[in-house]
Amino acid sequence: MAGKRGFETRSIHSGNCPKEWLGATQAPIFQSAAFKFETAEGLSLAFSGKRPGFIYQRLHNPTSEVLAQRLADLEAGKKALVFASGMSAITNTILTLVRAGDEIISGKSLFFSTYLFFTRFLPRFGVKAHLLETAQPKNFQDKINKSTRLIYLETIGNPAMDVPDIKAISQIAHKAKIPLVVDNTLATPYLFKPIEQGANLVVHSTTKFLNGHGSAVGGAVIDGGNFNWASERFPDFKEARKRAGSLAFWDKLWREVFVILGSYQAPVHSYLTLLGLETLSLRMEKHFKNALELAKFLKAHPKVSWVNYPGLVSSPYHKTATRLFSGKGYGALLCFGLKSQSQCFKFINNLKVCYNLANLGDAKTLVIHPYSTQYISFSEKEKAELGIKQELIRVSVGIEDIEDVVDDFRQALKEL
Numbered sequence: 450m451a452g453k454r455g456f457e458t459r460s461i462h463s464g465n466c467p468k469e470w471l472g473a474t475q476a477p478i479f480q481s482a483a484f485k486f487e488t489a490e491g492l493s494l495a496f497s498g499k500r501p502g503f504i505y506q507r508l509h510n511p512t513s514e515v516l517a518q519r520l521a522d523l524e525a526g527k528k529a530l531v532f533a534s535g536m537s538a539i540t541n542t543i544l545t546l547v548r549a550g551d552e553i554i555s556g557k558s559l560f561f562s563t564y565l566f567f568t569r570f571l572p573r574f575g576v577k578a579h580l581l582e583t584a585q586p587k588n589f590q591d592k593i594n595k596s597t598r599l600i601y602l603e604t605i606g607n608p609a610m611d612v613p614d615i616k617a618i619s620q621i622a623h624k625a626k627i628p629l630v631v632d633n634t635l636a637t638p639y640l641f642k643p644i645e646q647g648a649n650l651v652v653h654s655t656t657k658f659l660n661g662h663g664s665a666v667g668g669a670v671i672d673g674g675n676f677n678w679a680s681e682r683f684p685d686f687k688e689a690r691k692r693a694g695s696l697a698f699w700d701k702l703w704r705e706v707f708v709i710l711g712s713y714q715a716p717v718h719s720y721l722t723l724l725g726l727e728t729l730s731l732r733m734e735k736h737f738k739n740a741l742e743l744a745k746f747l748k749a750h751p752k753v754s755w756v757n758y759p760g761l762v763s764s765p766y767h768k769t770a771t772r773l774f775s776g777k778g779y780g781a782l783l784c785f786g787l788k789s790q791s792q793c794f795k796f797i798n799n800l801k802v803c804y805n806l807a808n809l810g811d812a813k814t815l816v817i818h819p820y821s822t823q824y825i826s827f828s829e830k831e832k833a834e835l836g837i838k839q840e841l842i843r844v845s846v847g848i849e850d851i852e853d854v855v856d857d858f859r860q861a862l863k864e865l
Contacts (some may be wrong), residue, residue: 456523457730459519459523460519460729461726463522463523464519470731475720476511476515476516476723477512477738478523478717478720480717483505484502484505485680492598494502494747504712504726506569507713509713510716511716512716512723513713513715513716513719513743515657515723516726517530517669519671519723520655521671524633524671525673526549526672526673528674529671530699531669531714532667532669532713534656534664534667535652535654535656536668539668541712543571543601545597545698545701545705545706546628549575549577551598552576552578552579553576553577553599553601554579554581554599556582556583556601557694558603558649561824563603563605567601572799577596579592583602583613584609584627586617586821587800589618589622590621593627595620597621597627598627599629600627602632603613603635605655605759605782607635607782608841608843609835610782611756612766613769615631615643615646615773616647616773622646622647626677626827629647630652632652632653632654632734632862633653634652634653634749636780637659637733637776639730640692640777644671644675649698651677652670654789656810656811657808658732658788659726659729659778661729661811662721663724663808663811663813664721667718667719667796668714672698675695686698686703686790689704692824706843715825716808720765732812736848737779737781737792737845739854740778740780741778742851744758746858747783747858748763750859753787754785754816756783756784756785756786758779758780784843786841787865788840788841789840792865795864795865796865797818799860800858802849803816803844809843809845811845811847813849814849814854815847816843816844817842817843818842819837819843820841821839824837
């Protein structure tokens, strides 16, 4: 079905096998730690990879495999793996690609845990990360050297709201014979497919918009099957190339990192995410519409100092976002500023409809004060470099009636 039917149809049907599920139209939850084989020879063949079959929950699971197939289809990729969390997907992906002495290049605007992984974890193992402003693709070209193993970007930066020119940067990466890895969590494949613009690997926190209801935690990596792993920068991929050809990354990830670290997504979380995917298009349309309406309201409010949202003409990334996203939308995340941290706290405490919690991509509108929560352990210098200000509030705009969300923000601002 991949590539033959519309996105909405595939988000509901891709990977489904009712004939194999006793007629069930939803993937069953295969809640089993291991799977029985009728013969010793059969289990041996499965372990050797000479015959298909599910062996053990840490390796693979039928429910989670349906989710992986559907995500690969929706992201225009060839093969996918699902993980216990978005950070698990990111760390497994990077650890598959790097070795001691390597360097990576990344956009500066990163999810806070990704930033910590790049700047505090990887250096312990001899891997250096260069974090750059994304506005100018040339920044990436200038930083590449013989030790560079990959470029990493977020489609929409969190919480800087920057939108890098992925197509231009992918051309730079390919010229240097290094892969481009893109975190597409905030855009989702409904809005943007990085692989179609030259990315080689796509990662997701499926916890967010793909699930859409705050009911499951998970991650995914999708292999575009479009990178030549025979590049001289990847001599350690030789055996994986022999086994899997263009899917050498997926093969190496699964055999050498994923299985060892034990990062697989639990089947119940995959089941809940599959349910969420069925309404992805409908939800994202409403998310985008609501986010733009709320951004415009905040920009016009006298008590709001500034608003950062790619959908506003005032955003330095508005033109890039419009071009990359074909005018379909600009995401559902926005940031705005008040006068102080105390005002932010008072505003949040005054909200009656919207929720204050550490997540995003929910059907509900969610707010958080990043400076005092997610980034509380960061130094003042790091916060300044990342644009994490005391007066910043991040909003994940939900799919409620926008009039109710705006009214809630209005009454909360009135109390300041």
